[in-house]
Amino acid sequence: MSTQPVVSLVDVRKIYGSTHTHVTALDGVTVDFGASEFTSIMGPSGSGKSTMLHILAGLDRATSGSVYVKGTEITGLGDLALTRLRRERIGFVFQSFNLIPTLDADANIDLPLSLAGRKPDKAWKAQIIATLGLEGRLHHLPSQLSGGQAQRVAIARALVMRPAVIVADEPTGNLDSATSADVLSLLRTAVDELEQSVIMVTHDRHAAAVGDRVLIVRDGAITHDLRAPSAKQIAQVA
Numbered sequence: 001m002s003t004q005p006v007v008s009l010v011d012v013r014k015i016y017g018s019t020h021t022h023v024t025a026l027d028g029v030t031v032d033f034g035a036s037e038f039t040s041i042m043g044p045s046g047s048g049k050s051t052m053l054h055i056l057a058g059l060d061r062a063t064s065g066s067v068y069v070k071g072t073e074i075t076g077l078g079d080l081a082l083t084r085l086r087r088e089r090i091g092f093v094f095q096s097f098n099l100i101p102t103l104d105a106d107a108n109i110d111l112p113l114s115l116a117g118r119k120p121d122k123a124w125k126a127q128i129i130a131t132l133g134l135e136g137r138l139h140h141l142p143s144q145l146s147g148g149q150a151q152r153v154a155i156a157r158a159l160v161m162r163p164a165v166i167v168a169d170e171p172t173g174n175l176d177s178a179t180s181a182d183v184l185s186l187l188r189t190a191v192d193e194l195e196q197s198v199i200m201v202t203h204d205r206h207a208a209a210v211g212d213r214v215l216i217v218r219d220g221a222i223t224h225d226l227r228a229p230s231a232k233q234i235a236q237v238a
């Protein structure tokens, strides 16, 4: 990959707890994530996947090491600057959707922009909504949406900012297999047609295989770095 990585980790360590009860969640991880690339992260429960995602997205801080988002070192930023960078550069999609229950789909999609004091680019937003098939659902509250629709709203919310990177932690974890396939193909579309970068944690090797690259994490370290593997190839190492 010739372009600058969208996210880089350099010897990142994360230790939770005090001396007596400490857990090394990340044990010196160094990795570059490519721009306009879809990277999947797999590994056993407790291996450090969410920790890695949270640290690279500035939701949590490393104990040591450096994290760069689009060339900006975020490890040295104060809370305010970090919050701003997160709002402007990073789109989040979680297993539990995290939509605001009292806002309709349209207002949920606009929320990151509202928080940043910006107005949506109308053409871009319309393209996202059409791509995600949300036209008929914009004035529904989250409680009036199916799981798949709610997740599509969360993806639209992440995309509308044109973030440098979309991070997704088990985005299909609460969805049936047909809806999961839908959500994965939308994330794939975000990379192929909207030139976004996606970093996704998943427990499902078929979901992981949608990525251009699959990282396997074990005991806080990356043990395998696979280029466009099949689900079968992933099964041999994960």
Ligand SMILES: Nc1ncnc2c1ncn2[C@@H]1O[C@H](COP(=O)(O)OP(=O)(O)OP(=O)(O)O)[C@@H](O)[C@H]1O
Pocket: 016, 017, 023, 024, 025, 043, 044, 045, 046, 047, 048, 049, 050, 051, 052
């Ligand atoms: N806030 C915390 N305080 C203490 N320990 C934590 C904290 N968060 C995570 N850990 C520990 O760090 C390790 C890595 O956790 P992490 O959540 O990153 O795992 P994961 O790979 O995402 O697992 P899962 O697949 O179950 O979501 C685990 O041993 C976990 O218990």
Ligand SMILES: [Mg+2]
Pocket: 049, 050, 051
């Ligand atoms: Mg996790």
